Amino acid sequence: MLNTIAVGTDGTDTAAKAVEFAIDLARRYEARLVAISAYRPVSESRLKGEQKDAPEEIQWSINPTEDVDAILSDVEEQAQAAGLSTTTVAGDGDPADVLVEHAEEQGADALVIGNKGMQRRILGSVPNSVAHKASCTVIVVKTT
Secondary structure, three states: OOEEEEEEEOOOHHHHHHHHHHHHHHHHHHEEEEEEEOOOOOOOOOOHHHHHOOHHHHHHHHHOOHHHHHHHHHHHHHHHOOOEEEEEEEEOOHHHHHHHHHHOOOOOEEEEEEEOOOOOOOOOOOOHHHHOOOOOOOOEEOOO
16 A cells, blocks of 8 residues: 655654654555655855865765755665665755655655644645645654
8 A cells, every 4th residue: 555655854853753753654564765855055155165174085075965965864774774665855945845746756655744833823834735735645743
């Protein structure tokens, strides 16, 4: 029933709870895990400063997506330690749109997200937007 489970993460402690839930779910269903993160590119001035101060052999790794790459790498390590087949994807843009778009592209049967932001009385929280836009099942994990 569940062959591909996607999870949204931004590297926060609350998102880590959603990741743990998704890893457990994927393990139970022997499903592939897709970790998705949205980002805003690191500023050009920050990049230049970091590259200037970094040893030459690692300067190539300092790029506009370096923060999200580290977040997704951590999730990938956790999932692989659990024996899961894992894919990581990142996109520049609104987090809800990025999560929905990539979950659909990856053929996710379910998209796991944390509930952070749902208590607000205004429209536009990531969990609310994802729940309304996603074409797959959305599982909102209590993370706050």
